[in-house]
Amino acid sequence: MSDAPHWGFVAAAYAVAAATILAMIVGVLADFRFQSAALRRLEDAHRSGDGS
């Protein structure tokens, strides 16, 4: 039995898994940056509103 043609399926499976895991990591990190920035802006604006 030759396994040579099957390496393509193995590589494709690992590529799909890597891409999906990377997308999940990037998604969670990007959401954290977005929420942190939004919270910082709101807290700054709230503080400056209190000061005036």
Added chain:
Amino acid sequence: MWNLANPTIFLALAQRTLPWLAAATAALFTLGLWLAFAAPPDYQQGETVRIMYLHVPAAWMSTFIYGVMALAALGTLVWRHPLADAAQKAAAPLGAGFTFICLTTGSLWGKPMWGTYWVWDARLTSVLVLFILYLGLIALWRTIEDAGRAARAAAILTLVGCVNLPIIKFSVDWWNTLHQPASVFRLDGPTIAPELLWPLLVMSLAFTLLFITLHVMAIRNEILRRRVARLTMIAAASGDGLSPALATAGMRP
């Protein structure tokens, strides 16, 4: 344990544990991948057995995460645990991601081994239903604006969807399927050779740690999102001129 219900305590704990969790996950993946490619080929499957080191852990994670969501749903409906809804909402996209990996890697294994990418087999179909359930839950949270109503609706749908878990597990016993029966969790012990079993177990642990790491991060995001929403509501109620800041944050004043 109950102290974790306090979002401030959870955030502090997350900040301390996340670097260790991420490092442990990366180390286990490195070891798991090395073992996966150092393992001998299977006498029947040949090199395609290496797809199993992704497919099987992803399959386990897809049902495990749904179990976590079901527990969180109980926490939302019965105990009204403050972080239960956040934990449930944070887990759904991760569950969908792992189920997607399970379905695609299974399909890529099926073509060389079964001669087809897909069959409407009981196991494959029930896992596809699980994937659709995850997508439905994500859509439900996005479509219901009231957070409390969305949490209750999602919790009920999650608990109803639990009926699919035993179907997935026992589909290979109840019906005559193309998918092979369980070969690791059996009363008479695993039927896999140790050379192939070890990489599978290490990769499963790596997938589990990856989920825990991402879940803690996603719950942290959910807590921050709620703080942003609360500040937005306070600003809107008091009309203290936060509109420019809210607009940049993508919020309606």
